[in-house]
Amino acid sequence: MTPKILLVNPPIYDFAAYDFWLKPYGLLSVAGYLRGKADFKLFDYLDRLHQFVAEQKDLASDQWGRGRFYHQVVANPPCLQVVPRYFRRFGLPRSMFEDFLVREKPFDFALIQTAMTYWYLGVQEVIQDIRRISPQTKIVLGGNYVTLCSNHAKRLAADLLVPGTNLEPLWKYLQIEPDFAQPGFWEGYQKLNTGVLRLSDGCPFECTYCSVPQVYGRFKARPLQRSLAELELLANRGVQNIAFYDDALLFEPEEVLVPFLNELIRKGIRASLHSPNALNARFITQDLARLMVRAGFKTFYLGFESCSVEWQEQTGSKVFSQELQRAVELLLAAGVQGSNATLRSSSLRSTSITAYQMLAHPHGDTAELEASMRFVHSLGIRGMLADFSPIPGTPDGEYCRKWIDMDEPLMHNKTAFPIIMLGFDESNRLKDLQRRLNRLGYMV
Numbered sequence: 505m506t507p508k509i510l511l512v513n514p515p516i517y518d519f520a521a522y523d524f525w526l527k528p529y530g531l532l533s534v535a536g537y538l539r540g541k542a543d544f545k546l547f548d549y550l551d552r553l554h555q556f557v558a559e560q561k562d563l564a565s566d567q568w569g570r571g572r573f574y575h576q577v578v579a580n581p582p583c584l585q586v587v588p589r590y591f592r593r594f595g596l597p598r599s600m601f602e603d604f605l606v607r608e609k610p611f612d613f614a615l616i617q618t619a620m621t622y623w624y625l626g627v628q629e630v631i632q633d634i635r636r637i638s639p640q641t642k643i644v645l646g647g648n649y650v651t652l653c654s655n656h657a658k659r660l661a662a663d664l665l666v667p668g669t670n671l672e673p674l675w676k677y678l679q680i681e682p683d684f685a686q687p688g689f690w691e692g693y694q695k696l697n698t699g700v701l702r703l704s705d706g707c708p709f710e711c712t713y714c715s716v717p718q719v720y721g722r723f724k725a726r727p728l729q730r731s732l733a734e735l736e737l738l739a740n741r742g743v744q745n746i747a748f749y750d751d752a753l754l755f756e757p758e759e760v761l762v763p764f765l766n767e768l769i770r771k772g773i774r775a776s777l778h779s780p781n782a783l784n785a786r787f788i789t790q791d792l793a794r795l796m797v798r799a800g801f802k803t804f805y806l807g808f809e810s811c812s813v814e815w816q817e818q819t820g821s822k823v824f825s826q827e828l829q830r831a832v833e834l835l836l837a838a839g840v841q842g843s844n845a846t847l848r849s850s851s852l853r854s855t856s857i858t859a860y861q862m863l864a865h866p867h868g869d870t871a872e873l874e875a876s877m878r879f880v881h882s883l884g885i886r887g888m889l890a891d892f893s894p895i896p897g898t899p900d901g902e903y904c905r906k907w908i909d910m911d912e913p914l915m916h917n918k919t920a921f922p923i924i925m926l927g928f929d930e931s932n933r934l935k936d937l938q939r940r941l942n943r944l945g946y947m948v
Contacts, residue, residue, distance in 0.1 A: 506543055507678065510614040510634075510641065511535055511692065513548040514626035515595030517578070519587065519919040523552055523571050524780055525747035527700045530647055531617040534671065535689035536734075537682035545608055546692030549595030549626070553695040556596060568776060568802065569698040569745035581625070583912055587920045588928055598629065605637040613678060614638075618647035618657070621896070621913040628660055644674065651719050652896055653913050669705065669720060685727070687734035690741055698745045699738040703731050703760050707752040709784075711820035712899040713865065713892065716751045723752055725760045732767055739773045747778040754787035762792070765799040775800055782807030782860055785823050785831035793838035804835055808859040809890075810868065811876040818867060819900070825879060832857060832883045857885040863934060864892045864922035866903050873934060881941040889938050891918035892925075 513528035528548065535544050548554075550573060557563055557574050565571040573594040580591040614634050618627050627645065634641055646666040650657045654667050666674045675682055690699060706720040738746060753761060777800045785806045796804075810816060811825045841856040859880045861873060880887040893916050894904035901910065907924060908915040915921075922931045 506541070507612040507680070508543045508545070508610070509535070509538075509678075510608075510611040510638075511544055511546040511689070512601075512614060512616045512630050513546075513550055514616060514618075514623070514630045515549040515593055515598075516573070516623050517591065517593050517625035518620075518623065518917065519589045519591055521573055521575070521592070521594040523550065523565075523573055525568075525570060525698055525700060525745065525778060526550055527698065527747075528617040528619075529688065529700050529702065529749055531615060532688035532690060532692065534615060534646070534674070535692065536686045537684055538678070538680050539683070539686045539689065541680050541683075542678075544689060544692060545611070546689070547601055547604055548693070549601070551596070551693065553693070553697065554596060556600065565697070568778060581914055583909070583914055584917065584920055587917075587923055589919060589923075593626075595626070598633070601630070602633055602637060605633060609638040609641075611638055611641045614641050614643045616643065616645050616662070618645055618649035620893075620916070621649045621653050622893075622915070622917040624649055624653075624656070624660070624913055631660055631662060642677075644677065646671075646674070648715065648719055649913065652715060656911070656913055685730055685733070687730060687737045690734075690737055690743075693741075696738075696741045696743055698747070699741070699743040700747045700749050701731060701734060701738075702726060702749045703728075703764055704750050704752060704755070708755055709752070709820050709822050711822055713819060713862070713895070713901070715895045715898060718897050720751065723755055725756070728760075728763060728767075731764055732771075735764075735768060735773060736771070739775065743775060745776045745778060747780050749781055751781055752784065753779060753781070754784050754792065757787065757792055762795065765795055768799050776802040778803045779805050781805070785828045788831040788834050790834050790837070793834045793840070797835075797838045797840060801840075802856060804840060804857045805888075806831060806857065806859045806885075808876070808880065809862045810865075810872060811879045812869070812872045815865075815868065815872065819865075828859060828880075829883060832885055836884075855884075855886045858888050859883075859885055860888050860890045861938075862892055863889040864925040864931065866892070866894075866900055866907075866925070868892075870926070870930065870934065874937065877934075877938055877941060886942050887938055889935055891922050893918035894921060 563572050575592040575594045577590050578593050643662040644664045645662045650665050651667040664677050704725045706723040707716045708723045783806050808828050861876045877887050894901040896910050
């Protein structure tokens, strides 16, 4: 008998959340591997094309498919009472999931995606509702929270935890053989204008603040044909924006990204491509920049973190200032849109190139951060502060035990930690400086 499996992307409990091409890619990939061997139903709390969201005001998507989530203000958890910000529940109303469960039950299994460690309250809510309305359903959790906080995840009392990328325990539990050539289960959405892809797993670097080595291990390319099949499935669904979830998209490009983009061009697939997971500026060449522009890349997010050579060497030596500058020059020469220096009213809000810089790293310095912000600004691109989130098991995350309880995932919150480290006023001052630099363009 074909099993009936519920797929859930939970709501988010946080101070802030934004649909920056967020999709439950791990969950969709697992369901894709089992395509045709189970009856799937998807409930994505963060689906902004849902009819309920479409009826709300001020939740429209921008030109690249991003936008605000429906949300409700809720009480701050006790451990986050010290943070002077409103805590919110982002996602479709809880009652909609309850009605869905009543209408669609019974389910044999429920697979629940987990992401940020400090988002577990949404996972807990989903488990409570499934236990109450469909108690016979076996609940399975996988994803980053389960991998990084496995002992804490056991408290949620799911039937199976699947940490890391070894899915053999899942296939045995479901008693279904996967087909790894199958693309993700994108047909689970009624409407779709944004999709995501991964051409590879892992990363060749071991940055001291990053969880990728723990979750995905060393760099490994995914089969090209499966990636192309997923691309075609997304294109056939009418997807207009595709974001790459790779942690090292530009590494070994001749074996991974270049053949993929050449096939995309050959097939005549037109979509706007995006790189939210930080491209490594070191690997951008003249030919690669031109190919990416030709294939349809519209946004280029570059990982920079700091202009401090000492800081970069201490945390993994991922990219240095001169490498960022060279990458920006190559992207601009290839036709990527930068800021307009000829108009005093120009703004960086329209630029396609953004460099991330890290706010409140435990080994960072605010003077160095300000220097980094001004350096990025001098290149004529947009800067974006990436709030530091202490991740358990990483050297920098473990170092933060001197300030916070790392065994409570809510304390990993990227909004809370900078306030704890720097204070509310200083954290806001630095964010305001970044906004001013972006508004002013070159005119500083």
